[in-house]
Amino acid sequence: MSATQYNISSLQDVRARTHHLQPRTPAATFEAERLHRKQRLAATFRLFGRYGFDQGLAGHVTARDPEFPDRYWINPLAVHFSQIKVSDLQLVDHEGNILIGDRPINTAGFTIHSALHRARPDVVAAAHTHSTYGKAFSALGTELLPITQDSCAFYEDHAVFDPFSGVVLDDSEGDRLAETLGHRKGLILQNHGLLTAGPTVEAVAWWFLAMDNAAHTQLLAQAAGPLKPIAPDIARLTASQVGTAQGAYYSFQPLWDWIVALEPDLLD
8 A cells, every 4th residue: 555545545534433523613612611611611620730730829719600700709718629529619799799708719819710701702721820831931931932843823813911910900900910811722821820821611621731731841841952843834834734723622631531431529
């Protein structure tokens, strides 16, 4: 068999096995869609716990409620990511009222996420943690460079939020953060960490993992020697191939299968 025949056969095989992968549509009822989002949110916390993203009281991921768009689900304060279950998630409105749940929430998390959800009606979920590589890279005060295929997912689709002005507790600071994010999927909070936002919990979770990985990779490459970034036109093309919300949604699926199999209690 020639190389050309082999490649065509392989491509046909891939298409045959992935023809069913279509963009996800919301569930038929608010209740079903709410459960879907909360289950993926709990799974995201478990995954982030496995990746070591939990840092004391810091870190929060939210999912907008499908029925009440001015409300979102968030993790309670002082519960380790690795222990969060669906039943632990709390419903909060944009005024900071806890509508479901009896524990406090991260005040900075409320300030950041309320501003993002207000400013971006298209955003269903947002994630921010104090991951080690994200914090280390944020100290550089620069954007990620397109030095690998994977890092191209964020090319021209993230920004740097600076300067660092302390814990984000003031509403005006949350609004400035949302304005800096704009239409993008990612934000580097200078001297602070990373943040991702997008149309599904799955995409946001994957983008956070991928962004932290890109930060880690660039730190390693810079320490080894001079960088050789990908040319802008190629980086832009690659971003259109690997940086889509649909691609991120499906990249999350193996992680979902893995964490649910290992820790089924997250669904409780």
